[in-house]
Amino acid sequence: MKRGTVNIGLVGRGVVGSGVLDVFEKNLPVLEAKAGTRLRVSWVASRHRRNLPLIGGERPRYTANWRDVVADPAVDIVVELIGGEEPARTLILSALKSGKHVTTANKAVLATHWQEIFSAAQAARGLVYFEAAVGGGIPVIQGVNEGLAANRIERIYGILNGTTNYILTRMAEEGLKFPAALKAAQAAGFAEADPSADIDGIDAAQKLAILASLATTGWVRVADVHREGLTGLDQWDMNFALRRLGLVPKFLGIADIDGDSVFARVHPTLIPENHPFANVRHEYNAFFVHGDAVGDVMFYGKGAGAWPTASAVVSDIMYLARQVAGGMAGRMPYVTFDAQKKLEMADPSTRSARHYLRFSAQDRPGVLASVTQLLSRHEISIASVHQENGVVAESDVVKKAVPIVIVTHAAPEGAVATALKESRRVRGLARRPVHVRIDSLK
Structure with a gap:
């Protein structure tokens, strides 16, 4: 049944959630024209009540309890932006069970609970979109899932983490030592007070697991990704590698896929100075995806920040809204996932x-x-x-x-x-x- 208005419930009003509201407030007429339907942000769930913007002449309802959003039968799309594994996992599963569709920017919950979430989506005939979970504003998820659907994906590699790339850029270009470069990243807002998820490779491993799962239609667990951190890379080695060997250090995630065999790893890597990745600087991310038909395809852009990430979230909302408005949402899955598929993880x-x-x-x-x-x-x-x-x-x-x-x-x-x-x-x-x-x- 076609819908005249698509109702959206936003859960989480941090940096990204606030960015999403800003995009709706600023660009609503454009978004509605492109979506082909009226878009209404009907709920905002957040721990802290702040002034909510006027969007299309009305303010969203506020609640401190995300369950109010999921329980509202009028809500079509739930936007999960609270991060972490819980209560995000419970929220997503509850929304699907309630007949709603979901968009999320949460790489941790997807990478850790991929099988559970997409099995639930299949059972409920619900859709889960997650462009912002990998690469911020870079459309790599749509690229792999839709744009390269005709291909067997054989290799994915990339600069998946903006924090570590920012650190390496400052070390290489300004001669900063690792501790000073890390402090600069924290001061610029690219690294948390506890930066371990970034510099230990956890963030990049989660993103790589999502991309590899998408490419294989199975589930590559985060634990299956061989991971080494950035610490220990010396300024001397960076200078020597460039001066004597023509090599540049980058912190990469790499997944080689051969049928049902996967070799996934995250670690510092020396690459040729003439490779396009050598010029990817600061907080920017880049991805290469190799398909058997298309060859190499490169994605590049800002991998973090309120506006780039909000851009990806709102794009997901628009994709979902078109399907909801046309009465097509859930008739076909967004992610092809085979719960019975057994992937073989290569021995590093x-x-x-x-x-x-x-x-x-x-x-x-x-x-x-x-x-x-x-x-x-x-x-x-x-x-x-x-x-x-x-x-x-x-x-x-x-x-x-x-x-x-x-x-x-x-x-x-x-x-x-x-x-x-x-x-x-x-x-x-x-x-x-x-x-x-x-x-x-x-």
């Missing part, structure tokens, strides 16, 4: 990559020979060796060590991990080696 230790290794050697005979022999025992082939005489990494000044950089040919992850562990027993090495993977991203 068996995968091969090139590696950048910096050993901090005390100035004594035989140390380099010991290191090369150690790598040889594990069948790790050396592509090049670089010893910077008279140039000392800051982390080695106190120990009076000399940096030795070794770049390997492609070598199994497991062999490299074992060799690095054993290197702690090599006499003449002053500290744990620095290890960064190298990827040409081809």
Whole structure:
């Protein structure tokens, strides 16, 4: 049955929720013209009552209890913007059970409860849209789910986290040390007081899990994503990699997909300085998606912020509103999800990559020979060796060590991990080696 007015209930009035209200207040006539129906923000649920804007000549009703929004039979679309796993999970499931459709910007709840949420959506013939959950204002979800639907997605990789990219940009361009760059990110509003979700790779792993789940029509769990954080990357290594090797550090999420086999990982990576990602700066995000028919497709834009994220949320609302108004919502699922599909997660230790290794050697005979022999025992082939005489990494000044950089040919992850562990027993090495993977991203 066609609807003359689509009623929207907004839950959560933080930075993004306020941005959504601002977009509706500013652009309502344009939104309604594009949606082809009247849009009415009928509810706002928030812990703190503040002045609500006039939208289309009326103010939304206020409540402190999200259940009031879900219980209203007139509400067609529930917008979940409270974040976290609970009560967001319960809210989404309750809304679907009540016959409503949902849009959310919540990557944590989707990545952690993907199977439960989309199984519930199928059972209720409800729709869950989530463009803003990955990449802020970048339309990568629609791109993968709709624009590239004709393709088998074989690889997804990207700069998925604006905070870590901002940190690396400040370190590379201004010579800031990691702690100072992190403080700058916090001062600019790109990092939380507790930045662990960003710098430990949790945020990027959640986003990668969502993209990989979408591409495979199964469920890639966050725990299935191999994850390493950003801490430990030295300013010296960044300068050396660019000056001597033509490589730039980026914090990447990468998923290789071969049928039902998935290898997903998040970690710092050295990439060629002429790759498009090398020029993605500050809080910007970028994604490459490789399809078997289309080849490489790149998405780029601001991955965070009130207005970019609100833009994606409102776009989802408009997609849903068109379907609700036309009486088509829920007849076909938005996400293709097969709960019976069993994905095989590749063992990271068996995968091969090139590696950048910096050993901090005390100035004594035989140390380099010991290191090369150690790598040889594990069948790790050396592509090049670089010893910077008279140039000392800051982390080695106190120990009076000399940096030795070794770049390997492609070598199994497991062999490299074992060799690095054993290197702690090599006499003449002053500290744990620095290890960064190298990827040409081809």
